[in-house]
Amino acid sequence: MKPVILNHYSSISESDILQFEIEHGLVLPSDYRKWLLYNYGGDIDEIEFCFRLDTDKFPIPSFESDAVEIILFVRTLLPIYANEETLEWYYNFYKIEHQWLPHNMMPIGLQSDSSMVLLVYSDEENGAIYQWDYNHQYYGNWVDPPSEFPNIWKIADTFDEFLNGFVLLNEIDPDLYTLLHSV
Numbered sequence: 001m002k003p004v005i006l007n008h009y010s011s012i013s014e015s016d017i018l019q020f021e022i023e024h025g026l027v028l029p030s031d032y033r034k035w036l037l038y039n040y041g042g043d044i045d046e047i048e049f050c051f052r053l054d055t056d057k058f059p060i061p062s063f064e065s066d067a068v069e070i071i072l073f074v075r076t077l078l079p080i081y082a083n084e085e086t087l088e089w090y091y092n093f094y095k096i097e098h099q100w101l102p103h104n105m106m107p108i109g110l111q112s113d114s115s116m117v118l119l120v121y122s123d124e125e126n127g128a129i130y131q132w133d134y135n136h137q138y139y140g141n142w143v144d145p146p147s148e149f150p151n152i153w154k155i156a157d158t159f160d161e162f163l164n165g166f167v168l169l170n171e172i173d174p175d176l177y178t179l180l181h182s183v
Helices: 014-024 030-038 087-097 159-164 174-182
Strands: 042-044 049-052 074-077 105-111 116-120 129-132 152-156 166-168
Touching: 014 030, 014 087, 030 159, 049 074, 087 105, 129 159, 152 159
Parallel strands: none
Antiparallel strands: 042 074, 049 166, 074 105, 105 116, 116 129, 129 152
């Protein structure tokens, strides 16, 4: 189920996307590019929708129990240019200025706990989606491949698969849903 995007940002053109790609020397995957042209980012109702990780397909080494279900609360899918919370700003801060991200990934989404959703934009995994876990980040200068980043793990093979991984929170955890609505 694809999440409902609230507070859409203004539209973006093909030439805006091309300008971003040229500025950063990259080519965005076609499913993500198509989504940007149609949606261009916005906020997700994170009390209603959450991303359910398929741990059979994408196991996380730090979680050894089969009983653990992992859900991610994604609050925003970033626009390229729009306001202070943009893909451009996060790309420059986390990737260029601090080099806290692998060479082939860029942030495309924000989570409630300051973690991020990353998109692979080159190599054989082009278009894959990864989770960047803020709570386990090493703030050093990374140069190793993604498998060497202890705070990054794969959550979807494509952007479309990522979007289709969203579920209604009240269907998978009614108690948590009720608790979040009572706050």
